[in-house]
Amino acid sequence: MAEGKHLTHLHTLDSNENNMKFGILVNEGPYTHQASDSAYMFAKAAIEQGHEIFRVFFYHDGVNNGTRLATPPQDDRHIPNRWSELAKNHDIDLVLCVAAAQRRGLVDPEEMKRNKKDADNIADNFRISGLGQLIEAGIQADRLITFGD
Numbered sequence: 001m002a003e004g005k006h007l008t009h010l011h012t013l014d015s016n017e018n019n020m021k022f023g024i025l026v027n028e029g030p031y032t033h034q035a036s037d038s039a040y041m042f043a044k045a046a047i048e049q050g051h052e053i054f055r056v057f058f059y060h061d062g063v064n065n066g067t068r069l070a071t072p073p074q075d076d077r078h079i080p081n082r083w084s085e086l087a088k089n090h091d092i093d094l095v096l097c098v099a100a101a102q103r104r105g106l107v108d109p110e111e112m113k114r115n116k117k118d119a120d121n122i123a124d125n126f127r128i129s130g131l132g133q134l135i136e137a138g139i140q141a142d143r144l145i146t147f148g149d
Helices: 004-017 035-048 060-068 079-090 098-103 109-115 132-140
Strands: 021-026 053-060 093-097 127-130 145-148
Touching: 021 035, 021 060, 021 132, 035 053, 035 060, 035 079, 035 145, 053 060, 053 079, 053 127, 053 132, 060 079, 060 093, 079 093, 079 127, 093 132, 098 109, 098 127, 127 132
Parallel strands: 021 053, 021 145, 053 093, 093 127
Antiparallel strands: none
């Protein structure tokens, strides 16, 4: 499974290098692809091993990870809430690509006003910004890990 490969590779990084700073790019939606689950598990494992997650950038359908309107069945994982909680507990910057978010109907309070919408729907601890945030993550992080196509 892809998730295991990432965690095994992370263990190798932990033993060879100290305090890595990771940027994460998530390109797929929360319930249609394994990418979000794998990215989340990678981020948790990295933090547990003392590494830093500089930023998680959600692009393409990955922006759907940031909706506060998701309501999965009670016996299923709540992916947006997991990301929100991880960000809150570990001060992780969760960024939704503005263009991808707008195409998919995701707006924060500022974009709601600017686009004359009647509501916002961004989950706690997420924010909307541009591709510059992805570029900065690639520059600032020791590694930028991509999940999804």
